[in-house]
Amino acid sequence: MANRIILILAVLALGNAPRAQAAAFYDLPGAAELSAPPPPPAQEERARTRICVDPGHPNTFNSATNMVNGTNENRINWQVGQRLERVLKEAGYDVVMTRNAELHSVENKDRARICNAAGAALVVHLHCESTPGTGFALYYPDRQGTFDYKNDPENGFRGPSAQVREDSRAFSAVMFNAMRGGLAGTLAAQGVYGDSRTAVGSNQGALTFSIFSEIPTLTIEMVVLTNRKDAEFIKAAAGQEKMAAAIAAGIRLYRAP
Ligand SMILES: [Zn+2]
Known part of the structure; x- marks a missing residue:
């Protein structure tokens, strides 16, 4: 029992x-x-559009870590870059970053190469201006340039291609409209310019990361950091979110996730 x-x-x-x-x-x-084979990937796992985000700076020529209005350009680029990465991922994009820490140093030609090698659809280079004035401005490669660094083995390298220049110009127009709308009443829209008119571009014909780019490339001078009002806007979390959202909107209008 x-x-x-x-x-x-x-x-x-x-x-x-x-x-x-x-x-x-x-x-x-x-x-x-x-030994059964793994189940087939779900429909949602199809290839997503990949975006390259380049928070500009530490490199041999400029760390951009000097203090301006209580912050520095390198830090702002990095902080907005991280927010943009998050916003783009939430929108369904794949994102490749050109650096993985605020003080991670990467040469400009390597920033372009990272984006090319990643198979990215396009790249945005995030920077801040430090000239008189206020607001955001966009620069795209309007001419073929020649890499001019005598000590570099690739001195004399020419680019970007006519196709990349044309696509970059179209991308810059779409981005300008999106940013002007997204930042209206907050930040002045300066305009869209050829990067041959920047300091480096006037010497080489184009910015270094434009010369090496094989995909549409755009440099975004997000604010004039030496302008106190611009600096206060972009130092604040809310301002950085607004900037990231405006840039993401421009990317989305040009290229769907
Ligand atoms: Zn810069």
């Missing part, structure tokens, strides 16, 4: 055991199950 009660209790206990435990007792997988 005692044995029978124990048996009944054991059966009841097993009946109430969590399914995983019961499976461990009775449903050990056979060899066929162990």
